[in-house]
Every structure is written in C-alpha cells, then in structure tokens.
Amino acid sequence: MVTMYYDKDADLSFLQGKTVAVVGYGSQGHAQAQNLRESGVKVIIGLRPGKSWKQAEEDGFEVVNVDEAAQRADVIQILLPDERQAQVYQDSIAPYLRAGQVLLFSHGFNIHFGQIVPPADVDVAMVAPKSPGHLVRRVYTEGGGVPGLVAVHQDATGNAKNIALAYAKGIGCTRAGVIETSFREETETDLFGEQAVLCGGVSELVKAGFETLVNAGYEPEIAYFECLHELKLIVDLMYEGGLSRMRYSISDTAEYGDYMSGPRVVTDATKAEMAKILKEIQQGQFAKNWIIENQANRPVFNAIRQSERNHPIEEVGARLREMMSWIKK
Ligand SMILES: NC(=O)C1=CN([C@@H]2O[C@H](COP(=O)(O)OP(=O)(O)OC[C@H]3O[C@@H](n4cnc5c(N)ncnc54)[C@H](OP(=O)(O)O)[C@@H]3O)[C@@H](O)[C@H]2O)C=CC1
Numbered sequence: 535m536v537t538m539y540y541d542k543d544a545d546l547s548f549l550q551g552k553t554v555a556v557v558g559y560g561s562q563g564h565a566q567a568q569n570l571r572e573s574g575v576k577v578i579i580g581l582r583p584g585k586s587w588k589q590a591e592e593d594g595f596e597v598v599n600v601d602e603a604a605q606r607a608d609v610i611q612i613l614l615p616d617e618r619q620a621q622v623y624q625d626s627i628a629p630y631l632r633a634g635q636v637l638l639f640s641h642g643f644n645i646h647f648g649q650i651v652p653p654a655d656v657d658v659a660m661v662a663p664k665s666p667g668h669l670v671r672r673v674y675t676e677g678g679g680v681p682g683l684v685a686v687h688q689d690a691t692g693n694a695k696n697i698a699l700a701y702a703k704g705i706g707c708t709r710a711g712v713i714e715t716s717f718r719e720e721t722e723t724d725l726f727g728e729q730a731v732l733c734g735g736v737s738e739l740v741k742a743g744f745e746t747l748v749n750a751g752y753e754p755e756i757a758y759f760e761c762l763h764e765l766k767l768i769v770d771l772m773y774e775g776g777l778s779r780m781r782y783s784i785s786d787t788a789e790y791g792d793y794m795s796g797p798r799v800v801t802d803a804t805k806a807e808m809a810k811i812l813k814e815i816q817q818g819q820f821a822k823n824w825i826i827e828n829q830a831n832r833p834v835f836n837a838i839r840q841s842e843r844n845h846p847i848e849e850v851g852a853r854l855r856e857m858m859s860w861i862k863k
C-alpha cells in the first residue's frame with residue numbers, strides 16, 4: 535500500500551524565504567510557476583530569449599537567463615524539454631551549483647538514464663504532476679489540483695522530501711493526492727503510460743475507429759463525433775467515477791457491446807506488445823533511440839509529426855470545432 539500525502543501533510547514554510555527558479559515556461563513551466571506564485575512562493579523564470587520569455591514577462595514574472603536563475607535560486611525546477619535538459623544543465627546550471635541547493639524535475643528521464651549527474655552536495659528530487667501542464671493550471675484555478683508523484687534521488691540537506699512536498703502543495707498536487715515513489719518507477723511508468731495508453735494507444739485507437747467507419751462509406755463528420763469528440767465525454771465520466779460511472783451513464787446496449795467487443799480490440803497480442811514496450815523502456819532502449827533521434831535532428835519524429843498533422847481526422851475536427859465556441863482553440 536502506498537502512502538498518500540495531502541495538503542495537511544505538506545508544509546509550504548519549507549519554501550518560505552526561498553527563491554524558486556522555474557527553468558522553462560512551456561506546458562509545465564507556465565502552470566507550475568503561476569500556481570506557485572498564487573501559493574505565495576517567490577518565483578523567477580529562467581529562459582533563453584524567445585517566445586516563452588515574452589510570455590512569462592507578459593504574465594508578470596521576472597525573467598532572467600538560465601545562468602542567472604541558477605545562481606540566484608535556492609530551488610531550481612528544470613522544466614525544459616527532456617531532450618534539451620542535459621546540455622542546458624551542463625552549460626548553464628552545473629557551473630553555478632552550490633551546496634544545499636535543490637534541483638527538481640517533473641520527470642525522471644535525465645537522472646534515471648544518467649544524462650544528468652548532479653554533485654553530491656545538492657538535493658535532487660522530483661515533483662511530477664500526473665497531468666498535462668495546461669490542466670495543472672486550469673484545475674488549480676478551479677480550486678482543485680491534479681495528482682502528483684514525489685521522489686528523492688539525493689538528500690544532501692536532509693530536507694529534500696519536505697521541500698518536494700511543499701512544492702507539490704504550491705502547485706496544487708496535494709489537493710488531489712501525492713505518492714512518494716522513485717525516479718525509476720516514475721520514469722518507467724510515465725513513459726509506458728504515454729506510449730501504450732494515454733497518447734500512443736489512444737491516438738491509434740481513435741484513428742483506427744475513424745478510418746474503419748470512413749472506409750466503410752460513413753461520413754467523416756459522424757466518424758469524428760463518434761470516435762474522437764465523444765471520447766472526451768466518456769473519459770470525463772471515468773475521471774469522475776471510474777468505469778462504473780461511465781457504464782452507469784451509457785445505455786445497457788452500449789455496456790453489453792463494451793463487454794463483448796472491447797476484448798476483441800485489445801487482445802492478448804495487444805497485451806503482449808504492451809509488455810514488450812515496457813521492457814524496451816526498462817532496458818533503456820527507448821531512451822537511447824530518443825536521444826539518438828535528437829542528435830540526428832529528429833528525422834523520424836519530424837516526418838511522422840507532419841503526416842499525422844495531415845490525417846483527415848484533423849481536418850474534419852478543425853472544421854467541426856469552429857462551431858463550438860466554448861472550446862478553447
Ligand atoms: N507537458 C506536460 O504536460 C508534462 C511534462 N512533464 C515534464 O516536464 C518537463 C517540461 O516539459 P514541457 O512542459 O512539456 O516542455 P515544453 O516543451 O512545453 O516547454 C519547454 C520550455 O523550455 C524552454 N526551452 C527550450 N529550450 C531551451 C533552452 N535551450 N534554454 C532555455 N529554455 C529553453 C522553452 O522556451 P522557448 O519558447 O524559448 O522554446 C519552453 O519555455 C519535461 O521534463 C517533461 O517530461 C511532466 C509531466 C507532464
């Protein structure tokens with residue numbers, strides 16, 4: 535049984551009088567920085583000149599280059615793309631690290647796969663929201679929070695866990711529940727989840743359903759509503775009350791079809807493939823491929839990204855969503 539941490543178990547005073555540098559102001563950076571600020575934490579943003587810099591300034595933050603952020607901060611939260619972290623760390627963070635500083639991550643990739651090796655006299659911990667960044671912010675502003683994981687890789691000060699929990703409270707995660715884990719467990723489960731289920735698995739399922747209907751002569755607009763748009767509404771019910779809540783709301787006809795046909799879609803072969811994907815993650819094969827792909831300037835990633843953007847479901851969806859003024863574009 536895991537131990538869960540909630541608001542009452544985390545003490546924001548561990549961040550009092552400290553400066554937190556949020557390095558990166560993208561999906562997670564903007565959300566974590568804004569939530570922390572509203573929780574009363576002093577935040578500066580570390581960036582290179584560019585789009586995010588302008589945005590962070592417009593949002594009222596003091597923005598400095600990463601070298602300065604690393605020198606001024608007590609706590610450095612690295613929210614750069616995983617594939618860039620090692621280089622920026624080496625050039626602009628490592629040279630300034632001093633004993634007692636805290637290095638934080640929201641994903642364990644670089645520590646677990648040995649791309650970043652911090653000195654022994656700094657704390658190294660993780661606060662990983664289990665949510666896309668934009669929802670980290672949205673749910674917090676609605677008074678809620680997204681769940682999170684904390685982990686301590688190095689505890690030089692004896693306070694690494696308290697600081698990680700305080701940070702998790704500052705961004706709203708202890709409202710929903712925080713679990714203590716290891717960098718290894720977070721890295722492997724996160725990579726598996728996004729590949730096999732949340733991003734890879736779901737995207738392929740949605741496209742396969744859409745293509746099956748369209749290839750059989752049905753209207754693409756109907757296929758879009760059926761296989762993509764309604765997915766959000768179905769998942770909302772799962773989010774609120776699990777599979778049972780979803781099955782309570784759908785018709786008994788749908789529920790019977792769910793039991794009969796679902797296992798024909800996700801078969802033993804699919805589960806065997808999932809196990810293979812997990813093994814490749816555990817053995818570092820996926821990490822190696824991703825690192826090499828970036829060193830080669832992403833030829834495979836760019837080609838697939840382009841063809842995915844041109845999938846017919848994207849064109850139909852863009853047109854249909856135009857009429858739905860309540861959906862944030
Ligand atoms: N996306 C998500 O929801 C989740 C992400 N994570 C983790 O959070 C971390 C951040 O990911 P994410 O928020 O997706 O990242 P994004 O790609 O959304 O944002 C990256 C930010 O880093 C900046 N940046 C990129 N390169 C540099 C550089 N060389 N020097 C300075 N700044 C730079 C970008 O600024 P610019 O505008 O200049 O390019 C941008 O502000 C990763 O470890 C990821 O695994 C964890 C959970 C969920």
Ligand SMILES: CC[C@](O)(C(C)=O)C(=O)O
Nearest residue numbers: 664665666667724728732
């Ligand atoms: C599901 C993708 C994710 O792991 C996330 C939003 O949690 C990510 O790394 O972006």
